[in-house]
Amino acid sequence: MFGPLQHSDVDQASLTPQASQQLGGDTWVVFHGGNMGNWWKSANYVGEPRRCYPEQNQRHREVRGHGAVLPSGSGGAAGTVPAALWAVTHTPVSCSAMLGPAHGARAARGHHGSDNKEHSCVLGTEDFLPLIIIRFPWQLVKAKVRRTIEEALKVWSDVTPLTFTEVQEGRADIVIDFTRYWHGDNLPFDGPGGILAHAFFPKTHREGDVHFDYDETWTIGNNLGTDLLQVAAHEFGHVLGLQHTAVSKSLMSPFYIFRYPLSLSEDDKQGIQYLYGKPSEHPDPTPTQPAELPQPDLETNEITNVEVSALQPDACLTAFDAAATIRGELFFFSSRFVWRLRAGRLQDGYPALASRHWQGIPSSVDATFEDPLGNIWFFQDSQYWIYDGERRVSGPTPIVELGLPASPVQAALVWGAEKNKIYIFSGGNYWRFNPQRRQVDNIYPRAMADWRGVPAEIDAAFQDELGFAYFLRGRDYWKFDPVQVKVLEGYPRQISQDFFSCTPSSNSFR
Structure with missing residues (x-):
């Protein structure tokens, strides 16, 4: 190799x-x-x-x-x-x-x-x-x-x-x-x-x-x-x-x-x-290829050179709409754009249009997560989409079919040591969601007060490889300890400073 x-x-x-x-x-x-x-x-x-x-x-x-x-x-x-x-x-x-x-x-x-x-x-x-x-x-x-x-x-x-x-x-x-x-x-x-x-x-x-x-x-x-x-x-x-x-x-x-x-x-x-040896002068007929099942959205979204545009937002000045760990990498979403971090470093070519990865994705994303089977879910307003990698397999579908209210989802969090619990946040409440059954558990919703130290209204959430949860609001974030079940001391901190190496700013939203 x-x-x-x-x-x-x-x-x-x-x-x-x-x-x-x-x-x-x-x-x-x-x-x-x-x-x-x-x-x-x-x-x-x-x-x-x-x-x-x-x-x-x-x-x-x-x-x-x-x-x-x-x-x-x-x-x-x-x-x-x-x-x-x-x-x-x-x-x-x-x-x-x-x-x-x-x-x-x-x-x-x-x-x-x-x-x-x-x-x-x-x-x-x-x-x-x-x-x-x-x-x-x-x-x-x-x-x-x-x-x-x-x-x-x-x-x-x-x-x-x-x-x-x-x-x-x-x-x-x-x-x-x-x-x-x-x-x-x-x-x-x-x-x-x-x-x-x-x-x-x-x-x-x-x-x-x-x-x-x-x-x-x-x-x-x-x-x-x-x-x-x-x-x-x-x-x-x-x-x-x-x-x-x-x-x-x-x-x-x-x-x-x-x-x-x-x-x-x-x-x-x-x-x-x-x-x-060399090819035969009289080759045998090519064996019949097995029939290939038709697939939707055959156009792929491999990353291409991202054109420099005045519309591209600056991560140092951006309040993100959604965030998730997908295939071991951290993605931040704002408007039509996505930032991709690998091992804590922003990858070349980003921010890029989210549609370069996921064709048919809505123009803005309210929440996203990767389920235990590797499917990627996107929420926008009162609808959701499911992708297998970069291929859309369903959506848009009304979120009421999941047992959620018709109001927009604010954030989604994959949580737990096995990363098999999914929580969805909206309007100061949260639900535990089962992606296999595509239904929320019937003992929910519960109040955000269960997440000690986390604001009632949040914009995004994700879990890191060590099990800590991160809750984002505006340009700030709170780090949540899974053992003490509360926000760590010293938070909130600025997203731009800790994730994008920006100069500290006094204009954060709290």
Whole structure:
């Protein structure tokens, strides 16, 4: 995968991994170094060299030039193999010793496969490789993700006999999943930033698995997040058996550089054809793709460059209408705009129009929260909307159907150690809400006096990762202790100063 490096900083020294770690047995993970840029991420790839490769002869070493692996001191180029075939470090002599002629592993064992498969570093037993997608990123609708995955695989199928088809169930050679933190392979993700994805080489215990970090800001076709097309195409190269190359501008370079259009370098092409052969002159008909269910709102809302506008409000002077923790990030809403904070820092490109994330969202938001199932609820006046990620699944719907009065909701709070209690505030009262039943509990409403020290009228509320609740009114906020069940000493404080690093102001609303 990709190492953190700015394009202008690329040099040969930066291409050297910091370290390799053996995780038991023969599995190796290579972590890459370099200078961290604004959106350059490190990642790793996984393989078991001893199953795919014979032990390295100490007289041999990797030559990290234009695609050659030569005996130490050799001056010739006979038997060279594309550099994309080789790992950057800790990799013994490659599959070349077992593959035979340079027409590829599949050519060597017969186009339809044979027992030689057990002695080569290729995926599957046929040229037809089914794939399945387990989970999807929240920022993008499923149809767009599917098209992007198809495009990423196409760069490899265009130059080989391989065909890829998504299946909904049954056996799959490639298993794609967007997952979080610890997810069952002893290679945990680390939240936003850092590791983007990892893939398992052929002949490893999880061959064909490709995991993407669910918490990344996945985008398509722009550089304000992590471009799914380029990361996916790179990972598919690994899952098919390719390793990193030092050849510049190659897709299998260990460094992520945002560039379009996506294409293979000659080195990438030679590497994949060495393993799988060239495309057939008379290709078989493309297998029928499974019918895709129609989905509403197929237009996605990936973040694009936000035009500088005089209408954009200044966070230092703004009284926010709503706030919520969504997918582990803090969002503030005011009028049509949204601010996005990750790890306490305002993200580039914000404030942005909220409609860039959620098409069809009302022009202003009174309250919002993310329920335990990951659905995002928005309230405005006497109606509510529900989104699955950035895709609207329902709304507008009258809030009276939830058992609430027709008056506007002022705030919503996800509360409790398990974050499974949701409270809705309006008119000096509050209700406990069950999103599964879509009804408020019948012992409510209750008076705001239960929340000791919190004003009767509030504009927004949210809970942090430590369990503290924050109540906003005007440009001030109150921090509520879940243990003492009251507001902490020293509050209210200014939102602008503590969340947006603004100069303290005397013009707060209290």
